[in-house]
Amino acid sequence: MTTAPIVKTSSWSPPHKAGNAEAQEAFHFSEENRAKLNQAIARYPEGRAASAVLWALYLAQDQNGGWLSEAAIVHVAEVLAMAPIRVQEVARFYTMLNTENKGRWRVQVCRTTPCWLRGSDKITAACLKAAGVSHLGEVSADGAVSVEEVECLGGCCNAPVMQINDREYYEDLSPEQAGEIVRDLRQDKLPTHSGSQTGRIASEPVGDKP
Ligand code: FES
Structure with a gap:
């Protein structure tokens, strides 16, 4: 299995710097x-x-x-x-609607059973640490990032999964990769390599193929 690097450039539009x-x-x-x-x-x-x-x-x-x-x-x-x-x-x-400013980048970590079994607790912990916050929902001191846990994001085959700003999915995450993504987001560096972070295509088997 190959490990795909997280690309540092992006075609995403920077988020509207509102919330002020x-x-x-x-x-x-x-x-x-x-x-x-x-x-x-x-x-x-x-x-x-x-x-x-x-x-x-x-x-x-x-x-x-x-x-x-x-x-x-x-x-x-x-x-x-x-x-x-x-x-x-x-x-x-509705929890998908926010009546408080959650920062420019809202990181949503899936916590439902398949992701939990594949280490979502560690993904959440890594995101919180990288954001420099102590609890879910807290906005980082620079106003850039908040982290929350959500229920199934529909990418269970590639657990653990997180989503950013209701759009991009990051799958097959390790805590290190999740932390790196959050640190980059705090500098408005947007990873474009969404999807599997281990390089597997779609939901093909992990490891040797039959
Ligand atoms: S359980 Fe996490 S995406 Fe479905």
């Missing part, structure tokens, strides 16, 4: 996101724009650097003609 006071004060959907939301609203009967609230919150969170400020929630409420408290109730109910 500026983002708290004002939020409006970008033209692109407003168009996406309008498409979603059009799928529902007239007067039922509130049915698109989850998609609206997802778009707002993505645009706002990974969290929903009060301004973002109020804007979503205005667009969907909802009471802000109703939008906030939805935002606070």
